[in-house]
Amino acid sequence: MQDDLVGELRCYIDYRCQILIDQHCADPEALFARRNGSPLTTACASDAIHRILRDLGSKSAQGRVGARPYEFLHASAVHRLTMRAQEGVDIHAKLPLLSAYLGHQNLLGTEVYLKATPQLLELASTRFEQHVRRAQQPQ
Template sequence: MTTIVTAAELRRDAQAFLRFKRAMGIVYRRAEFDLDGFVDFVAQHWGDYGEVALEDAISRWCARIPGRKAVTLGNEFGVIRQLCLYRRRRDPSSYVPEHALAPVKESVFLPYIFSHDEVRRLLAAATSHRGRFIGAPMLRALFLVLYCTGLRLGEAVRLRMADVDLDRGSLLIRHSKGRSRIVPIRADLVAELSRYTAERQRLVYAHRQANPEMFFLRLDGSALTVQSASNAIRRLLRELGMKPPSGRIGARPYEFRHAFAVHRLTAWASAGVDVHARLPWLSAYLGHQNVLGTEVYLKATPELLELASGRFEQHLRRSRRPR
């Protein structure tokens, strides 16, 4: 049976669907953007009250931009399919598209993983940085927080003084991806952040300001922004040859998070630790919603794959030994 809808009806259903999801604690911001785009597409082509077969509307919406990446289309399609499943609760005969319409759900993108030598070069460059707005002590501390904790850039930049507990050795990450978490840090990072805090206090006094709320400050005493931090990191990546002189390809500021995860997994594997048993620990530390978001790092580098392969081969040899 063909399901006939209007844009006005879909808009009401989309809002009810969002309320339903958010009542369960799911933020669904990106999904709201995708839903609004789909409803606007229907309204643009058939008007607010013009009738259209839901199957046709979804098919044409999926094909609206030729040559799109399959993973992008798959993620957007997944939201629309969830809306259709929600509508089926009210009407069991309502149309729900098959997964085959946009089957790819997993990105084939592999991140740039900094080597240990590259991390040291980046840290040296940050330590000697002479910027107009960003000072070396702050940039060095930011790099260390990103690499030693795997925080997202936005999480690090948004740290407040009250979130950095150097006595207990922990960072409080507030409301990231819909929830908060406490991230323990090592004693050597505590020592580095203590040195930065002293420099930060001198900066505050030099500008005769009341103690600002934010932890990372620029040279004028203002709070660091994600954009200015990202720009500074990208400039260093280009200067060190880890990113081309122009364009979006190459290493990104986000790679510190990838490097932290892969280096931690590699260290565990080298020590003979059961990596899969530790994945939930790493997942919680990184703030992933589930362990599936952490498993992608297991195939991130040939070194890690070789270690995993070697351990599996040893396991097979032990299992074949006569008893």
């Protein structure tokens, strides 16, 4: 996460704590809470994200066309995979961990989130080229 997002989350957490104090509520043990202190449901969070995307013009006023909330999960998975590949980590060995991180029960559930980005393709190409060069070197 970038520093500006960390700052925004810290502000939100302070605001959330104040709501719980003002409402005399026990901590709902959910990051996102409503103004009455109850936990925000997945459906409400999804609706809020849909409204934001529509307000930004990234989603049409009606229908299923345009950006969707779960695409944040797609982007996160691809970003994490790219970051690990850039660090030189064996991403094939890390895929089960990525699956668990995303809450999937198996790799097939994760596979649909992973897309070949220009960065990943460049990394794969570079690694393959290095592998071929090493294989061609006299022993």
